[in-house]
Amino acid sequence: MQASPFQQSFQSSECHARCGQLKTLHGEIETPVFMPVGTQATVKGMTPEALKEVGAQIILGNTYHLYLRPGHELIREFGGLHQFMHWDRPILTDSGGFQIFSLQELAKISEKGVAFRSHLDGSPLFLSPEDAVHVQEALGSDIMMALDTCIPYPASRDETIRATALTNRWAKRCRVAQPQTGQLLFGIIQGGMYSDLRLEAIQELQDIGFDGYALGGLSVGEPKEEMLAILAECGHRMPRDHARYLMGVGTPEDLVEGVFHGIDMFDCVMPTRNARNGMLFTSQGRVVIKNACFQKDASPLDPCCTCYTCRHYSRAYLRHLFQSREILAYQLNSIHNLHYYCTLMADMREAIQQDRFLAFRSEFYRQRGGLQTAMQPT
Amino acid sequence: MQASPFQQSFQSSECHARCGQLKTLHGEIETPVFMPVGTQATVKGMTPEALKEVGAQIILGNTYHLYLRPGHELIREFGGLHQFMHWDRPILTDSGGFQIFSLQELAKISEKGVAFRSHLDGSPLFLSPEDAVHVQEALGSDIMMALDTCIPYPASRDETIRATALTNRWAKRCRVAQPQTGQLLFGIIQGGMYSDLRLEAIQELQDIGFDGYALGGLSVGEPKEEMLAILAECGHRMPRDHARYLMGVGTPEDLVEGVFHGIDMFDCVMPTRNARNGMLFTSQGRVVIKNACFQKDASPLDPCCTCYTCRHYSRAYLRHLFQSREILAYQLNSIHNLHYYCTLMADMREAIQQDRFLAFRSEFYRQRGGLQTAMQPT
Numbered sequence: 001m002q003a004s005p006f007q008q009s010f011q012s013s014e015c016h017a018r019c020g021q022l023k024t025l026h027g028e029i030e031t032p033v034f035m036p037v038g039t040q041a042t043v044k045g046m047t048p049e050a051l052k053e054v055g056a057q058i059i060l061g062n063t064y065h066l067y068l069r070p071g072h073e074l075i076r077e078f079g080g081l082h083q084f085m086h087w088d089r090p091i092l093t094d095s096g097g098f099q100i101f102s103l104q105e106l107a108k109i110s111e112k113g114v115a116f117r118s119h120l121d122g123s124p125l126f127l128s129p130e131d132a133v134h135v136q137e138a139l140g141s142d143i144m145m146a147l148d149t150c151i152p153y154p155a156s157r158d159e160t161i162r163a164t165a166l167t168n169r170w171a172k173r174c175r176v177a178q179p180q181t182g183q184l185l186f187g188i189i190q191g192g193m194y195s196d197l198r199l200e201a202i203q204e205l206q207d208i209g210f211d212g213y214a215l216g217g218l219s220v221g222e223p224k225e226e227m228l229a230i231l232a233e234c235g236h237r238m239p240r241d242h243a244r245y246l247m248g249v250g251t252p253e254d255l256v257e258g259v260f261h262g263i264d265m266f267d268c269v270m271p272t273r274n275a276r277n278g279m280l281f282t283s284q285g286r287v288v289i290k291n292a293c294f295q296k297d298a299s300p301l302d303p304c305c306t307c308y309t310c311r312h313y314s315r316a317y318l319r320h321l322f323q324s325r326e327i328l329a330y331q332l333n334s335i336h337n338l339h340y341y342c343t344l345m346a347d348m349r350e351a352i353q354q355d356r357f358l359a360f361r362s363e364f365y366r367q368r369g370g371l372q373t374a375m376q377p378t
Numbered sequence: 379m380q381a382s383p384f385q386q387s388f389q390s391s392e393c394h395a396r397c398g399q400l401k402t403l404h405g406e407i408e409t410p411v412f413m414p415v416g417t418q419a420t421v422k423g424m425t426p427e428a429l430k431e432v433g434a435q436i437i438l439g440n441t442y443h444l445y446l447r448p449g450h451e452l453i454r455e456f457g458g459l460h461q462f463m464h465w466d467r468p469i470l471t472d473s474g475g476f477q478i479f480s481l482q483e484l485a486k487i488s489e490k491g492v493a494f495r496s497h498l499d500g501s502p503l504f505l506s507p508e509d510a511v512h513v514q515e516a517l518g519s520d521i522m523m524a525l526d527t528c529i530p531y532p533a534s535r536d537e538t539i540r541a542t543a544l545t546n547r548w549a550k551r552c553r554v555a556q557p558q559t560g561q562l563l564f565g566i567i568q569g570g571m572y573s574d575l576r577l578e579a580i581q582e583l584q585d586i587g588f589d590g591y592a593l594g595g596l597s598v599g600e601p602k603e604e605m606l607a608i609l610a611e612c613g614h615r616m617p618r619d620h621a622r623y624l625m626g627v628g629t630p631e632d633l634v635e636g637v638f639h640g641i642d643m644f645d646c647v648m649p650t651r652n653a654r655n656g657m658l659f660t661s662q663g664r665v666v667i668k669n670a671c672f673q674k675d676a677s678p679l680d681p682c683c684t685c686y687t688c689r690h691y692s693r694a695y696l697r698h699l700f701q702s703r704e705i706l707a708y709q710l711n712s713i714h715n716l717h718y719y720c721t722l723m724a725d726m727r728e729a730i731q732q733d734r735f736l737a738f739r740s741e742f743y744r745q746r747g748g749l750q751t752a753m754q755p756t
Contacts (some may be wrong), residue, residue, distance in 0.1 A: 328423065
């Protein structure tokens with residue numbers, strides 16, 4: 001374990017929000033940061049150039065999907081995921097665990113690892129903690145995630161204790177298997193909805209020592225209040241001298257709350273998936289672009305937005321493309337939503353640096369609360 | 379009728395191939411030219427910027443589709459199709475006739491026009507020659523096409539005579555309805571597979587007087603030899619002082635033959651549709667990207683190609699995207715195929731200007747004949 005690759009540069013005097021820089025093999029990331037999800041070696045509908053234009057500093061790749069297709073050994077032969085997909089900025093890969101558990105009802109966990117079947121052809125496969133690290137090493141990601149178990153919601157305290165303990169033993173094995181490549185390895189904090197178990201897990205993982213720490217197993221079906229309670233208890237209690245990553249979360253509001261509680265990194269499929277479903281994030285709330293009210297609307301999607309889509313196209317055109325199921329609809333909508341997410345993070349970084357994060361947060365809710373109703377379908 | 383908007387600048391000394399410029403409201407087009415098809419106010423999978431990058435000088439819009447959705451009056455309110463879809467180069471619109479006949483088994487032709495039903499909601503609609511012009515006027519296209527009838531293949535001589543005569547009467551009515559907006563109007567030469575009827579139609583349309591002339595009703599299911607025979611008889615006999623447009627054709631080989639016979643303009647869905655189906659045009663022949671032989675192929679799709687796709691991605695990556703049904707597959711494949719088509723036209727223009735078109739044509743067939751076999755699926 002080297003010195004921490006994370007350096008905090010600003011700390012809010014009002015709350016736990018903070019700015020920092022995370023050093024990786026492919027450059028430094030300004031935090032807090034949102035990571036667009038590129039499941040199958042592509043962020044759906046986005047060229048790498050378009051990703052850069054919306055301000056993406058780092059993307060996430062899904063180990064499970066890449067392991068199955070095209071295969072991590074093929075990607076290694078191609079010089080890693082960066083080279084394969086023409087993306088020269090940092091990449092974080094998950095461990096594959098979450099996808100195995102969420103796509104596979106029949107996944108079987110043992111001390112050794114997890115047995116599962118390919119969702120593509122049903123072939124039996126096995127992933128140990130060491131395998132998860134080796135696959136991510138082959139992918140060449142800048143940040144690797146330790147293999148964890150996924151605790152369902154709801155789960156009893158006993159069940160949660162057992163699963164968290166196994167996650168921690170797996171974390172240790174991942175740490176031992178970490179290669180000397182300069183690739184960072186993050187540990188994942190489980191503990192379900194029991195904040196005392198979460199705090200214990202933080203301590204155990206910190207004792208092992210990772211390059212960064214993630215809150216896993218949130219946004220898995222629990223009421224929003226439960227997630228926010230865990231976040232409030234644990235966010236700022238994760239190691240201060242390392243990057244803190246809230247996995248798989250979330251809505252724009254979740255990002256603001258996460259930063260408020262001291263989180264540095266986020267990923268979520270929401271901006272891209274919602275874009276493909278015609279649900280767009282704007283400074284005035286959510287827009288469902290297929291709604292008839294936009295049929296003759298010559299205004300841009302979001303008058304406050306400077307993205308490619310908002311600079312050149314009307315709501316009427318976006319609605320037409322979406323209704324016609326044109327590929328360009330998915331492209332333009334994805335550009336807008338990712339720009340919205342990346343700009344939200346940049347705005348939060350600026351607010352923190354100017355030590356006015358609470359004012360930013362209030363204004364964020366005020367704007368959205370005031371106008372959101374008018375934009376909803378009737 | 380003003381002076382011809384077309385100016386011939388080079389004439390091959392060896393054959394009927396020629397270069398020229400066509401003046402439109404949105405600028406001058408260098409011919410011979412290929413027009414990517416943008417059916418529903420978008421060329422599928424392409425931003426306007428990407429279209430410019432592949433060298434598209436002009437695109438085609440489909441009046442039938444735009445008439446139904448979002449509607450020509452809405453597009454008029456938005457300042458025309460250019461403004462609506464963020465494309466500032468020339469646009470040619472077809473008359474809607476071909477789509478009505480090809481999508482509608484129950485379309486009913488009368489002297490007055492054609493009665494049909496919307497393929498979207500089944501509502502009964504009617505399009506007269508005058509309507510076709512008015513709709514295209516509302517769309518604001520640079521080049522409008524006269525409404526013609528579509529003659530099925532095969533068709534008897536009597537049937538062809540009747541349909542061609544009706545097309546010519548409709549052409550006259552379109553010409554009378556042509557607005558004083560500077561929008562050009564092209565007449566369409568029918569005559570089926572009877573070259574004497576085609577030559578008569580050329581004379582009749584020339585007597586009416588159009589801004590350009592098109593060969594319609596080809597590539598409708600006839601053997602390739604029949605199309606080439608009509609092309610050889612009629613291509614160079616279309617008015618020399620006007621642009622000559624071969625509608626809905628075709629393969630790269632068809633474009634070379636068309637230019638050889640004196641054609642100036644082409645359109646076809648083939649490059650974009652084939653791109654979406656994973657069939658790619660290269661200097662060495664056609665590539666079916668899903669083939670297993672490309673699984674570990676680190677070379678670009680076409681080593682001789684300078685397009686965005688070939689500059690940055692391997693065949694293995696393109697295969698992975700296609701197999702994974704990723705949106706980016708359709709984007710990258712469409713960029714490549716349209717670049718191939720536009721570059722082929724640019725290469726032909728250069729060869730004509732250097733008066734070596736026959737050598738270009740021989741080399742084109744030699745290259746493709748020699749290597750095509752190796753690229754086919756096994």
